[in-house]
Amino acid sequence: MFDIYRGEIFADRSFxxxxxxxxxxxxxxxxPIVRYSDVFHSLTRLKSNHKEILDGLCLFAQGLGKKVIIANTLxxxxxxxxxxxxxxxxxxVAWFAILSYSFQIYFDFSGYSDMAIGLGRIFGLKFPVNFNFxxxxxxxxxxxxRWHISLSTWFxxxxxxxxxxxxxxxxxxxxNLILVFFCCGFWHGASWNFLIWGIxxxxxxxxxxxxxQRILLMLPMxxxxxxxxxxxxxxxxxFRTETLADxxxxxxxxxxENGIGIPQMISTFDFRWLLGMLISLVFAFEWRIFNIVANNVYLSRAFSVGVFMVSIFFLVANNYNPFIYFRF
Structure with a gap:
C-alpha cells in the first residue's frame, strides 16, 4: 500500500x-522479504526455461547443504x-561456542534463503539476494x-x-538509527535480549x-x-541466550572470568566440530576457491549434486532440526 501511495508500483487488479x-x-x-515491486514483472508472465530450473535446483541443493551439513552440525x-x-x-569454550552459533545462524538462515530463492527460480520468479558474505x-x-538484506533494506x-x-x-x-534497530530487535521477539541486541x-x-570511524580507517584491513x-x-x-542475566x-x-578452560575445550570440541568449522570458513567468506566453483557452471552443478546426496545422508541419520528463523 505504501508503494502504491508513493507511486512506485501500480495497484494490481488481478486477485x-x-x-x-x-x-x-x-x-x-x-x-527473504519479497516486495511486490521485486516480482511484479515476473508474475505477469510466469515461465521458466531449462537453465533457470537447473539453476534453481542447484541453489536449492546448496541451501539444503548449508542447513543440514553445516548449521545442524555446529x-x-x-x-x-x-x-x-x-x-x-x-x-x-565460550568463544568456540559463540563461533559455532555465529556460523550456525548464518548457514541456517542463508541456507533457507537460498532454498527459497532456488524454488522461486524454478517457478520463474527472481527473488533478491538475501546474504552477501x-x-x-x-x-x-x-x-x-550484507546480512538479511531484505530486512535491513525494508527498515x-x-x-x-x-x-x-x-x-x-x-x-x-x-x-533514528537507535530507534530503527530497537524496532529491528523487537521484530525478532518481545524480550529484553532481542531489544538489547538491536540497540x-x-x-x-x-x-x-x-x-x-577515523580510527577504524587507520587500522590494517x-x-x-x-x-x-x-x-x-x-x-x-x-540473540542466543534466554535471559539478560545469562x-x-x-x-x-x-x-x-573462569580462565581459559583448555581441558574443557579438548573434551567438548572434537574432529567433527573442526571439520564443520573448516567448511564454514571456506563458504562464509569471499575466498577464491568458492568463487572458482560458483562461477563455473559445470563445477557448480556437479558440486550441487554432491552436496544434495550428502545432505540426504545427514537427514536420514539426524533427528528433526527446524530452521532457527521459524521462531521469529
Whole structure:
C-alpha cells in the first residue's frame, strides 16, 4: 500500500496474481522479504526455461547443504555449551561456542534463503539476494548491507528514510538509527535480549559515524575484520541466550572470568566440530576457491549434486532440526 501511495508500483487488479504473491510458500515463513515491486514483472508472465530450473535446483541443493551439513552440525556444539552451567567452562569454550552459533545462524538462515530463492527460480520468479558474505564486512554498517538484506533494506526504506534518514542533523540521525534497530530487535521477539541486541548494533552504527570511524580507517584491513567479527559474535550472545542475566554471565566468561578452560575445550570440541568449522570458513567468506566453483557452471552443478546426496545422508541419520528463523 505504501508503494502504491508513493507511486512506485501500480495497484494490481488481478486477485489471482496478488494471491499467488501473498501465499507463495518458499519465502512465506522466514524470508527473504519479497516486495511486490521485486516480482511484479515476473508474475505477469510466469515461465521458466531449462537453465533457470537447473539453476534453481542447484541453489536449492546448496541451501539444503548449508542447513543440514553445516548449521545442524555446529548447532550440536553450540547447544551443548549454552545448555550447560556457564561457571563450568572457561573463555576458550565460550568463544568456540559463540563461533559455532555465529556460523550456525548464518548457514541456517542463508541456507533457507537460498532454498527459497532456488524454488522461486524454478517457478520463474527472481527473488533478491538475501546474504552477501556478511562476515567479510569490515564495519557494522557494512555487515548490515550484507546480512538479511531484505530486512535491513525494508527498515531503511519504510522507517529510517521516512524518519529523515541522514538528511537531518546528527543528533536526530543518531536517534533514528537507535530507534530503527530497537524496532529491528523487537521484530525478532518481545524480550529484553532481542531489544538489547538491536540497540547494541544501533550503538555501533552511531559510533561509526563519529570520530571512531577515523580510527577504524587507520587500522590494517585484517585488524578491522577481526574487530568487527568479534563485535558481531559478542552481539550474538544476546540473540542466543534466554535471559539478560545469562547474556551477562556468558560475556563475563568470554572475557576470562573462569580462565581459559583448555581441558574443557579438548573434551567438548572434537574432529567433527573442526571439520564443520573448516567448511564454514571456506563458504562464509569471499575466498577464491568458492568463487572458482560458483562461477563455473559445470563445477557448480556437479558440486550441487554432491552436496544434495550428502545432505540426504545427514537427514536420514539426524533427528528433526527446524530452521532457527521459524521462531521469529
Amino acid at each position: 489471482l496474481r496478488f494471491s499467488f504473491y501473498i501465499s507463495f510458500f518458499p519465502q512465506l515463513i522466514a524470508g 548447532g550440536i556444539y553450540a547447544d551443548e555449551v549454552f545448555s550447560t552451567d556457564f561457571s563450568l567452562f572457561g573463555s576458550g 556478511p562476515y567479510s564486512a569490515l564495519s557494522i554498517q557494512d555487515f548490515w548491507r 531503511r526504506d519504510y522507517l529510517y528514510i521516512p524518519l529523515g534518514g541522514n538528511r537531518i542533523g546528527k543528533t536526530r540521525q543518531f536517534f 547494541y548494533h544501533g550503538f555501533f552504527l552511531v559510533l561509526e559515524r563519529t570520530g571512531y 585484517f585488524s578491522k575484520f577481526l574487530l568487527n567479527f568479534a563485535l558481531i559474535n559478542i552481539g550474538w550472545v544476546f 547474556s551477562i554471565s556468558f560475556i563475563k566468561v568470554l572475557f576470562g
